[in-house]
Amino acid sequence: MEDRNRPLYMIGVAAELAGVHPQTLRIYEQKGLVSPQRTRGNTRMYSQADIERLELINELTSEGINLAGVIRILDLKGRLEERDEEIDDLHKKVRRLADRVHELETRANVTALVLPEPQVVSIRRMND
Template sequence: MTDDRFHRAVYVISVAAELAGVHPQTLRIYERRGLLAPARTAGGSRRYSDADLALLERIAELTDEGLNLAGVQRVLELEQTVAELRAQLDDARRAHEHRMAELTAHGFNPGGLVPAVPTGRAVTIYRATRGPASVVEPVTRDG
């Protein structure tokens, strides 16, 4: 299913409730609690998308596990944060790969260069110098 179709709001509240296996009043409660934000028609009627139905399924899973609605809301917020951070990480990885390709094209040989990563309180930083062999010198700093 295309992303546009997944997010197209087409279901009236009674149909969405039936598809989700809940009472229409439950959908209104979820909306008041901020768990669900259905689209509205010009006349103010709610319209639900397949994305909303997927969210309702996730809410049902979490409530079946014993979470109250406040807990469900927190889990959904955290899942959204994780998704955003993953997207940022993917972007950073692509930028890093692009930069390394540029450096390689300009004669830099990354060889065994490893990105700086925290190890306890110390961080190992690699300093590279340009040249025929591209010497890489590890430098460790605490802090």
């Protein structure tokens, strides 16, 4: 588990860090804007990633964006992050393939230096 996602803060501390009332966090959770982890005793526990998300929500709402708009923006942000990860994975695969091609080309060049040129044998037709 990433350190940013480790549950650290109970609702009161998370609310203070995010600069909102604890009831606001409950509303955000009901609307799916944030999903704190729960302890066995059902206490909400917020991670640093949750706090950062709450700060972004506050920033967006203070700019006049309603919660429906915030939900849409967060959804698009999540999709963009997923695409960025996919692109990073594809770049890594391309680099591995390029390395493999280079390796095979090097082997082919070494092999060409070591082995003699193939002799072309002329085969005459038996009826000549």
